[in-house]
Amino acid sequence: MSKTKVLIVEDYRPLVETLEYQLKRAGYEVYRAADGREALNQAKLYLPDVVVLDVDLPVLSGVEVCKQLRSDATTKDTLILMLSALGEESDQVVGFAVGADDYVVKPVESYKVLLQRIKALLRRREPSMDDADAISRCGVTVDRRRFVATIEGEAVKLTKSEFRLLDTLIRQPGRAFDRSELVDAALGEDTMVLERTIDVHVRALRKKMNEHADLVETVRGIGYRFREE
Amino acid sequence: MSKTKVLIVEDYRPLVETLEYQLKRAGYEVYRAADGREALNQAKLYLPDVVVLDVDLPVLSGVEVCKQLRSDATTKDTLILMLSALGEESDQVVGFAVGADDYVVKPVESYKVLLQRIKALLRRREPSMDDADAISRCGVTVDRRRFVATIEGEAVKLTKSEFRLLDTLIRQPGRAFDRSELVDAALGEDTMVLERTIDVHVRALRKKMNEHADLVETVRGIGYRFREE
DNA sequence: TGAGATCTTCATCAAACCTTCAACGAAACG
DNA sequence: CGTTTCGTTGAAGGTTTGATGAAGATCTCA
Secondary structure (H helix, E strand, O other): OOOOEEEEEOOOHHHHHHHHHHHHHOOOEEEEEOOHHHHHHHHHHHOOOEEEEEOOOOOOOHHHHHHHHHHOOOOOOOEEEEEEEOOOHHHHHHHHHOOOOEEEEEOOOOHHHHHHHHHHHHHHHOHHHOOOOEEEEOOEEEEOOOOEEEEOOEEEOOOHHHHHHHHHHHOOOOOOEEHHHHHHHHHOOOOOOOOHHHHHHHHHHHHHOHHHHHHEEEEOOOEEEEOOO | OOOOEEEEEOOOHHHHHHHHHHHHHOOOEEEEEOOHHHHHHHHHHHOOOEEEEEOOOOOOOHHHHHHHHHHOOOOOOOEEEEEEEOOOOHHHHHHHHOOOOEEEEEOOOOHHHHHHHHHHHHHHOOOOOOOOOEEEEOOEEEEOOOOEEEEOOEEEOOOHHHHHHHHHHHOOOOOOEEHHHHHHHHHOOOOOOOOOHHHHHHHHHHHHHHHHHHHEEEEOOOEEEEOOO
8 A cells, every 4th residue: 555645835944844844754745836837736646645735825825735735636536634824714714615624723732633534534535435344145254344254154364465355356356457557556556567467366266266266267358357146 | 223313403393304214224313403502401311322403503603502511521522413504604613612523514405425425424432332431351351440451360461552543443342443543542643653653553562461462452454453252 | 620441543563365487288170 | 281379487686675783862750
């Protein structure tokens, strides 16, 4: 799993420094921009998960940046946390009107709060991977919460890649996946790997499935699928 | 396990009807209130797990209801999901400020999304025996009230972090937690520490568990879990 | 304030895991 | 049949990950 990317757009250096330090410490990947135009460039280049956006920026205001991010297909789902100076309450309304996801007033009393809000935002977006926690087909069970797969009730020890591969296949039995789909699903969309790598993982998976290996079927010329029925 | 209880507080009938139908279908027990005062009464009477709370209510505003729920000992841990009308986005800020756990903007585009949010909330708090003061598994007992853990009846002296770590893990045996979840649960949501710090606490915990160290299992690529069964 | 307890970070090591490659074999096609 | 295409297989680096010991920072409480 790749690191979560955060873009800080703020021209007040001390704030940027502290925030960047804290975020990096916590394992995030941090980018920065000091004005609106730079912000847009960075955002489109790095596609961050979260943008911490000051309202009061040189060149291009935060509100404008927000609008443009929202209108571009590649960045419209980016989480945006707006920062604005105290007292300018109308900013707040405007901020949300142009689609900010959260709003914090400067001066930031406590970095902890800001960090917490960033975390909260990220958590809120998560429910993408949340359908049906455990699924079961043909005696094979895949439980995401426990990160455990069982065959005929017996636990099978899978590696992360094998697990995600099986998880992907079993969730749409009968559907044939080509290798590039499987690379994206099981190894991560941002990995650059030869598609043949999937073959090797399939082999490892089949081996661990013993006599049930044939549930993972080969679709010649395409890729693989989980047996239907 | 008794059904999960959801209280819908909303005065717009069509929304209530649909939501209630969907929630019941999904196996929840549903209560409803059309204004703020009624909401408080119901909440204190039925102690729902989740309150879906409209901001804009007759008699008593959602914000006020939220505040009061949070200040009452019997309802202070209730999960609150706020609904606010589009255009009144500053409500969201206030909502979080008074302690809402999540918010969704009306009109609700998709009930699926709302349901997912509710589920996500519940999952975060999941431990169904969350309120149980003491829990026991595989010879290990964790007593929140006394802040004491015992193994095979023998008391084990744990630090606060170790205790909360064990407490988190043992309350959902088998469930795999990633490190960031464990940081939030054991060290506090407002701390920004390297996720690797968890490894060190786990080691300390295992050491104190002696021959039972293997009850805390490593889930490679994910994090840790408490052994199931 | 100071000593001890606790927390956090860091460097290092070994094991688990991933990826690539090349040789082999099985199906498809003329 | 021979050829070609494609999947399978075993093995060899290379990388990532968790365990561990130790040291510095921070907190706690007398």
